[in-house]
Amino acid sequence: MAGHLLKVSSLASAVFASSGFYLYNRQLNLNDLSVIRFGRAAATTVVISLDYLTAFKHVAYDTEEYWAIKSKVHLRSAERLRDLCCANRGTFIKVGQHLGALDYLLPEEYTSTLKVLHSQAPQSSMEEIQQVIREDLGKELSELFVSFEEKPQGAASLAQVHKAVLHDGRTVAIKVQHPKVQRQSSRDIVMMEVMLKAIHWLFPNFAFMWLVEEAKKNMPLELDFLNEGHNAEKVANMLAHFPFLKVPMIHWDLSTKRILTMEFVDGGQINDRDYMKKHSINVNEISENLGKMYSEMIFVHGFVHCDPHPGNVLVRKCAQSKKTEIALLDHGLYQVLQPDLRLDYCRLWQALIKGDMSGVERYSLRLGAGDLYPLFACVVTSRSWTAVNAGISSVPVTRSEDVEIRNNAAQYLPQISELLNRVPRQMLLLLKTNDLLRGIETTLQTRASSSSFINMSRCCIRAVARHKRSKAQSRRRYLKITLAESLNLWRLTMYELFLWVSSSTFGHWLTALLAFLHTGR
Numbered sequence: 001m002a003g004h005l006l007k008v009s010s011l012a013s014a015v016f017a018s019s020g021f022y023l024y025n026r027q028l029n030l031n032d033l034s035v036i037r038f039g040r041a042a043a044t045t046v047v048i049s050l051d052y053l054t055a056f057k058h059v060a061y062d063t064e065e066y067w068a069i070k071s072k073v074h075l076r077s078a079e080r081l082r083d084l085c086c087a088n089r090g091t092f093i094k095v096g097q098h099l100g101a102l103d104y105l106l107p108e109e110y111t112s113t114l115k116v117l118h119s120q121a122p123q124s125s126m127e128e129i130q131q132v133i134r135e136d137l138g139k140e141l142s143e144l145f146v147s148f149e150e151k152p153q154g155a156a157s158l159a160q161v162h163k164a165v166l167h168d169g170r171t172v173a174i175k176v177q178h179p180k181v182q183r184q185s186s187r188d189i190v191m192m193e194v195m196l197k198a199i200h201w202l203f204p205n206f207a208f209m210w211l212v213e214e215a216k217k218n219m220p221l222e223l224d225f226l227n228e229g230h231n232a233e234k235v236a237n238m239l240a241h242f243p244f245l246k247v248p249m250i251h252w253d254l255s256t257k258r259i260l261t262m263e264f265v266d267g268g269q270i271n272d273r274d275y276m277k278k279h280s281i282n283v284n285e286i287s288e289n290l291g292k293m294y295s296e297m298i299f300v301h302g303f304v305h306c307d308p309h310p311g312n313v314l315v316r317k318c319a320q321s322k323k324t325e326i327a328l329l330d331h332g333l334y335q336v337l338q339p340d341l342r343l344d345y346c347r348l349w350q351a352l353i354k355g356d357m358s359g360v361e362r363y364s365l366r367l368g369a370g371d372l373y374p375l376f377a378c379v380v381t382s383r384s385w386t387a388v389n390a391g392i393s394s395v396p397v398t399r400s401e402d403v404e405i406r407n408n409a410a411q412y413l414p415q416i417s418e419l420l421n422r423v424p425r426q427m428l429l430l431l432k433t434n435d436l437l438r439g440i441e442t443t444l445q446t447r448a449s450s451s452s453f454i455n456m457s458r459c460c461i462r463a464v465a466r467h468k469r470s471k472a473q474s475r476r477r478y479l480k481i482t483l484a485e486s487l488n489l490w491r492l493t494m495y496e497l498f499l500w501v502s503s504s505t506f507g508h509w510l511t512a513l514l515a516f517l518h519t520g521r
Contacts, residue, residue: 034184034187034191037088037184037187037188037191038191038194040084040087040088041084041088041092041191041192041195042195042198044080044081044083044084045195045198045199047080048077048080048081049198049199049202049203051073051076051077052073052077052203053202055069055070055072055073056069056070071107071109074107074109074110075109075113077109077110078109078110078112078113078114079113081096081099081110081113081114082096082113082114082116082117085114085117086117088188089122089157089178090122090157090158090178090180090181090184090185090188091157091181091184091185091188091189091192091215091219092188092192093117093121093122093157094157094158094215094219094222095192095211095215096114096117097114097117097118097157097309098211098214098432099111099114099211100113100114100115100116100117100118101115101309101432101435101436101439102431102432102435106409106413107406107409107413108406108409117157118309118310118311121155121156121157121160122155122157122178123152123155123160124160124176124178124179126150128178128179129160129162129176131179132176132177132179132258132259133174133176133259136256136257136258136259137254137256137259144164144166144254145164145165145166145167146164146165146166146167146169147164147165148162148164148174149162149163149164150162153173154311156311156330158177158178158181158222158223158332159175159176159177159178159181159225160175160176160178161173161174161175161176162174162176163264166251170263171263171264172251172254172261172262172263172264173248173261173262173263173264173265174254174259174260174261175225175259175260175261175262176258176259177223177225177258177259181223182223182258185219185223186219189212189215189216189219192211192212192215193209193212196209196211196212197209209421210420210421210425210428213425214425214428214429217425218333218429221332221333222332222333223257224257225255225256225257225258225259225260225332226255226256226257226260227332228260228330228331228332229250229252229255229260229262229331231331231332231334232247232248232250232262232331233247233250234303235247235297235303235305235328235331235334238297238301238303239293239296239297242289242292242293242296243323244289244323244324244325244326245289245293245325245326245328246265246316246318246325246326246327246328247327247328247331248262248263248264248265248327248329249262249263250262250263251263265314265316265327265329266314266316267314267315267316267325267327268314268315268316269310269311269313269314269315270286270290270310270313270314270315270326270440270444271310271439271440271443271444272310272315273443273444275315276315279316279317280317281315281317281324282324283444283445283446284446285324286315286324286326286444287440287441287444287446287452288446288452288455289324289326290308290313290326290437290440291437291452291455291456292455293326293328294308294433294437295455295456295458295459295460296459298337298342298345298430298433298459299342299345299346299349299456299459299460299462299463300459300462300463300466302336302337302338302339302342303334303335303336303337304334304335304337304429304430304433305328305331305333305334305433306333306334306335306429306432306433307330307332307333307436308328308433308436308437308440309436310440310443311329311330312328312329312330313326313327313328313329313440314326314327314329315327333429335426335429335430337426337430338424338426339467341367341424341426341427342463343463343464343467344363344366344367345363345367345427345430346459346460346463346464347359347363347460347464348360348363348364348367348377348380349380349456349460350457350460350464351363352377352380352381352388352391352392353391353392353393353453353456353457354391354393355388355389355390355391355392355394356391357389360373360377360388361373364376364377367423367424367427368422368423368424368427369419369422369423370422372415372418372419372422374388375412375415375416375419376419376423378405378408379416379419379431380431380434382405382434382435382438383395383397383401383405384401384404384405387401392453393453454492457492458489458492461485461488461489461492462485462489465481465482465484465485468481469481469482
């Protein structure tokens with residue numbers, strides 16, 4: 001314990017001494033100083049580390065008192081981390097939002113506390129917004145728009161969105177980057193790397209360096225709004241066969257790396273059940289269509305929208321057709337899956353749905369899980385090992401299972417950290433996407449529905465068949481693969497029809513009639 005405390009005090013002394021020397025020699029705006037931001041992060045790291053080092057000093061492990069204290073330490077630490085993100089803003093909020101989405105991977109105290117960061121993003125002043133537009137588009141607001149709403153429609157960690165009307169009468173949404181984010185992001189990532197290395201030095205079992213690696217790779221892409229516009233057009237073309245999907249059209253003449261102008265789309269957030277009820281939107285239809293969309297992206301195309309939090313997925317009734325639509329927003333971060341990883345992931349899900357444990361082990365190993373493959377299967381599905389063994393499509397999700405998973409997440413945090421450092425980097429964003437989608441399904445009360453497994457299976461069958469056809473060396477082999485694919489898809493359709501009939505009024509009537517005839521014998 002004394003050695004740990006010496007490490008912490010040495011680290012704190014070095015940080016604050018360098019901070020004081022720097023401030024003494026330069027007169028700058030404190031909130032813009034990297035050394036101030038670093039000092040906040042260092043102080044938070046030291047306080048959280050000391051809390052974990054000292055809280056359990058006189059408590060026996062695995063007692064009721066131990067777990068009660070651990071929960072309180074988790075909560076205190078999560079609140080300190082949230083306050084740090086709010087103070088440093090920008091990249092810190094982005095990473096905090098990422099952590100808040102990692103349900104079942106982090107203790108509930110962290111995820112529930114950090115989720116509020118989605119609604120506590122900073123806002124730039126109107127003067128700052130006008131300056132960015134002036135610098136990038138070379139014109140004043142009045143030259144570009146008939147009207148421009150000063151109050152943003154929404155503010156996020158990296159940018160905010162304003163509603164405006166063009167001179168031709170079209171209503172647009174203008175996404176404008178916070179002016180200081182570009183300059184601060186690279187420095188903030190270096191700060192996080194230093195802090196996480198310090199934590200790993202103090203707690204060797206802590207291994208969350210993957211967070212920094214992902215931030216290093218993804219932040220430059222998210223800060224380039226032209227890249228976001230191209231992603232939006234690509235996914236709109238790729239999923240054009242889904243009539244329910246709405247992707248806003250990009251106005252390229254009014255877009256730059258820091259400004260993205262697009263068609264204005266309104267609607268309610270996809271987790272807003274009251275909005276859906278008010279507008280007569282079928283919750284099950286929305287959940288099923290969201291599953292279809294993401295299964296197609298992940299398994300068939302390997303081009304995945306990796307930030308489906310509720311603010312980025314809207315639902316609405318189309319004014320013209322009166323049909324329900326899902327509007328997909330914020331296309332800054334997509335993952336292009338490696339073909340081998342995508343196919344192994346397809347086959348893993350097929351094995352998980354069927355309860356094929358040899359397949360679960362085989363494809364988990366191919367995805368890098370090693371001897372932690374049982375934990376990997378539970379993390380991918382957010383299901384207990386019991387449910388995985390039985391086949392997740394045949395075992396309903398229960399409240400007790402969710403509690404068991406959360407308790408295990410806290411207990412096995414070192415193993416989860418090790419697992420996340422083992423698997424390919426692309427798996428991390430897939431896991432984040434899984435958790436965000438699962439959170440939406442939980443809110444809509446549609447988790448583990450049969451339709452979601454059917455849609456997932458359908459996409460997996462198509463993806464594997466497409467891969468086999470690309471390797472076929474004869475027309476006979478090509479035809480055989482196509483026929484097998486058609487047969488498997490037909491079986492799925494028949495099963496889906498059976499489930500629909502079973503749950504319909506006719507199905508209930510038929511079941512009652514058969515039961516009556518059987519008892520009358």
